[in-house]
Amino acid sequence: MNNKELQITATKVRKGIVEAVHSAKSGHPGGSLSAADMFTFLYFEEMNIDPKNPKDPNRDRFVLSKGHTAPGLYSTLANRGFFPVEDLKTLRKLGSYLQGHPCMTETPGVDMSTGSLGQGVSAAVGMALAAKLNGDSYRVYALTGDGEIQEGQIWEAFMFAGAKGIDNLTVVIDNNGLQIDGKIDDVCSPYPIDKKLEAFNFNTICIDGHDFDQIRDAFAKAKECKGKPTAIIMKTTKGKGVSYMENQAGWHGKAPSDEEYEQAMKELDEQLAKYEAEV
Amino acid sequence: MGDIVKIATRESYGNALAELGKVNPNVVVLDADLAGATKTSTFKKAFPDRHIDCGIAEANMTGIAAGLSTCGKIPFVSSFAMFAAGRNFEQVRNSIGYPHLNVKIGATHAGITVGEDGASHQCLEDIALMRTIPGMTVIVPSDDIEAKAAVFAAAETEGPFYMRFGRAAVPVINDNPDYKFEVGKAVVLKDGTDMVIFACGVCVAEALGAAEKLAADGINAAVVNIHTIKPIDKDTVLEFAKKTNRVFTVEEHSVIGGMGSAVCDVLAEEYPVKVTKIGVYDRFGKSGPAGALMKEFQLDAEGIYNQIKAKI
Numbered sequence: 001m002n003n004k005e006l007q008i009t010a011t012k013v014r015k016g017i018v019e020a021v022h023s024a025k026s027g028h029p030g031g032s033l034s035a036a037d038m039f040t041f042l043y044f045e046e047m048n049i050d051p052k053n054p055k056d057p058n059r060d061r062f063v064l065s066k067g068h069t070a071p072g073l074y075s076t077l078a079n080r081g082f083f084p085v086e087d088l089k090t091l092r093k094l095g096s097y098l099q100g101h102p103c104m105t106e107t108p109g110v111d112m113s114t115g116s117l118g119q120g121v122s123a124a125v126g127m128a129l130a131a132k133l134n135g136d137s138y139r140v141y142a143l144t145g146d147g148e149i150q151e152g153q154i155w156e157a158f159m160f161a162g163a164k165g166i167d168n169l170t171v172v173i174d175n176n177g178l179q180i181d182g183k184i185d186d187v188c189s190p191y192p193i194d195k196k197l198e199a200f201n202f203n204t205i206c207i208d209g210h211d212f213d214q215i216r217d218a219f220a221k222a223k224e225c226k227g228k229p230t231a232i233i234m235k236t237t238k239g240k241g242v243s244y245m246e247n248q249a250g251w252h253g254k255a256p257s258d259e260e261y262e263q264a265m266k267e268l269d270e271q272l273a274k275y276e277a278e279v
Numbered sequence: 280m281g282d283i284v285k286i287a288t289r290e291s292y293g294n295a296l297a298e299l300g301k302v303n304p305n306v307v308v309l310d311a312d313l314a315g316a317t318k319t320s321t322f323k324k325a326f327p328d329r330h331i332d333c334g335i336a337e338a339n340m341t342g343i344a345a346g347l348s349t350c351g352k353i354p355f356v357s358s359f360a361m362f363a364a365g366r367n368f369e370q371v372r373n374s375i376g377y378p379h380l381n382v383k384i385g386a387t388h389a390g391i392t393v394g395e396d397g398a399s400h401q402c403l404e405d406i407a408l409m410r411t412i413p414g415m416t417v418i419v420p421s422d423d424i425e426a427k428a429a430v431f432a433a434a435e436t437e438g439p440f441y442m443r444f445g446r447a448a449v450p451v452i453n454d455n456p457d458y459k460f461e462v463g464k465a466v467v468l469k470d471g472t473d474m475v476i477f478a479c480g481v482c483v484a485e486a487l488g489a490a491e492k493l494a495a496d497g498i499n500a501a502v503v504n505i506h507t508i509k510p511i512d513k514d515t516v517l518e519f520a521k522k523t524n525r526v527f528t529v530e531e532h533s534v535i536g537g538m539g540s541a542v543c544d545v546l547a548e549e550y551p552v553k554v555t556k557i558g559v560y561d562r563f564g565k566s567g568p569a570g571a572l573m574k575e576f577q578l579d580a581e582g583i584y585n586q587i588k589a590k591i
């Protein structure tokens with residue numbers, strides 16, 4: 001996909017996020033929207049996956065360590081063809097296969113069950129290690145929040161991956177600057193993230209997480225790098241794409257009202273029309 | 280049920296902390312990026328300097344609380360039950376339980392009434408985990424009044440406490456002049472002769488509802504609120520087991536290791552009698568509205584009634 005097509009797809013992914021969270025009347029739009037461009041690039045460009053064969057042993061793996069942003073992952077999987085986009089509306093409802101947090105035994109395309117922050121990177125390290133042990137060539141990707149990296153286990157996983165040179169692993173850190181209680185640097189600053197990761201023997205790349213050229217370039221560099229895992233620290237806007245959600249901690253885990261939903265969909269439709277006109 | 284007041288016990292926790300802060304300057308509240316959800320934000324508003332946001336780092340928060348308590352502070356450690364008891368089990372066991380430190384754990388969002396967040400956040404194992412730790416007092420309040428009383432009792436009593444609060448609003452059932460909260464003392468809500476239902480937490484109000492339905496069938500069930508799981512009120516458990524010779528336990532927790540198991544521990548040794556443990560049967564929760572889940576898991580009044588009827 002070229003950048004225009006990626007932008008169009010990412011906007012559809014954003015619409016799916018808003019649709020799902022509105023229908024569920026709960027859920028986490030902020031961090032789903034900040035990572036929507038990353039989700040889109042991973043599933044439409046970067047990863048070797050097949051929606052018709054979601055359990056293919058040779059597929060690339062993705063672990064959503066910040067599991068609360070499941071709406072972002074679900075919308076991406078749906079738009080990629082793993083399941084019907086229509087089903088996004090069942091999010092969080094009784095009996096739905098779209099649980100509040102990712103569940104690998106329920107949802108096609110979900111590679112790891114997550115939701116308790118700080119645990120996903122360890123699982124991703126395990127998957128990458130298995131590839132090494134088995135001589136397989138698949139790659140493993142993990143996405144963490146910038147608040148999430150306050151968890152100690154994250155750094156245990158980073159230390160292991162760096163020490164063992166797990167170079168088939170790429171960890172993306174969504175640096176949207178916000179967690180639930182406010183700004184990450186007010187609550188308990190994890191900065192400087194890049195210097196810490198370099199000290200943990202990571203190949204560290206800092207990018208704008210809404211710029212597809214920079215995203216593309218970062219993954220190319222990650223693949224070239226041998227002997228070290230890669231960390232992509234992406235600066236993003238929490239709530240990206242919905243004006244009133246942008247950079248607002250209050251939109252971390254709240255569903256839009258009917259009125260707010262209409263406005264969000266109108267804004268996203270306008271963005272979609274603009275991108276489509278530019279093609 | 281129109282005029283019944285409903286309050287979530289996490290609200291009660293936050294409100295009690297804010298009141299406690301006024302009378303006890305040593306009380307400090309620790310939070311892990313969930314001040315709004317655990318309602319410690321109420322305390323934070325009143326005492327910003329005594330509210331410590333540790334970030335998303337529950338294990339570290341637990342250790343910090345242990346250290347604070349060795350220097351005379353009374354820390355209330357707050358997070359969801361899944362993390363406060365689950366993720367932190369070993370820190371609680373070794374850094375708080377083993378040295379018997381004066382740390383109070385306020386665990387909110389316990390059980391399936393977490394609702395839409397789903398299984399990853401619905402802790403059904405915390406009572407089991409916490410009651411195995413020597414010296415740990417474990418309290419599961421049933422309503423607003425009991426939750427507030429538990430917080431004050433915890434602050435006044437030396438030693439580690441685990442208090443389990445809920446996300447969903449529950450009816451206030453203890454709003455009467457005779458009500459008195461005492462750690463380790465069960466509350467008899469309804470006397471009865473045919474069977475006794477021991478309940479805790481959100482299931483107490485539901486058990487009362489079930490007893491009403493049983494009464495309509497001519498079955499006279501006693502309902503006893505076991506708010507303190509540890510140390511359990513052996514005398515009251517034995518008294519009602521002997522009086523009725525048929526015991527049911529009801530809890531929003533796994534039937535493995537919870538309040539029902541604590542009751543069985545007493546009865547197996549001192550008065551073997553038939554016990555049916557009603558709770559979550561060795562399975563995980565799932566996403567859905569809290570009320571719908573209580574129905575689906577047969578823990579609402581109707582479900583409890585049906586489960587009891589099926590056993591007698």
Ligand SMILES: Cc1ncc(C[n+]2csc(CCOP(=O)(O)OP(=O)(O)O)c2C)c(N)n1
Pocket residue numbers: 030031032034066068069115116117118144145146147148149174176178179180238252311312313335362366
């Ligand atoms: C272990 C654990 N503690 C607490 C939570 C509750 N929680 C859910 S999201 C969140 C904040 C996450 O912030 P961040 O990692 O920055 O995510 P993002 O901004 O990308 O949404 C918290 C504390 C959790 N899910 N897991």
Ligand SMILES: [Mg+2]
Pocket residue numbers: 031145146147174175176177178179
């Ligand atoms: Mg963040």
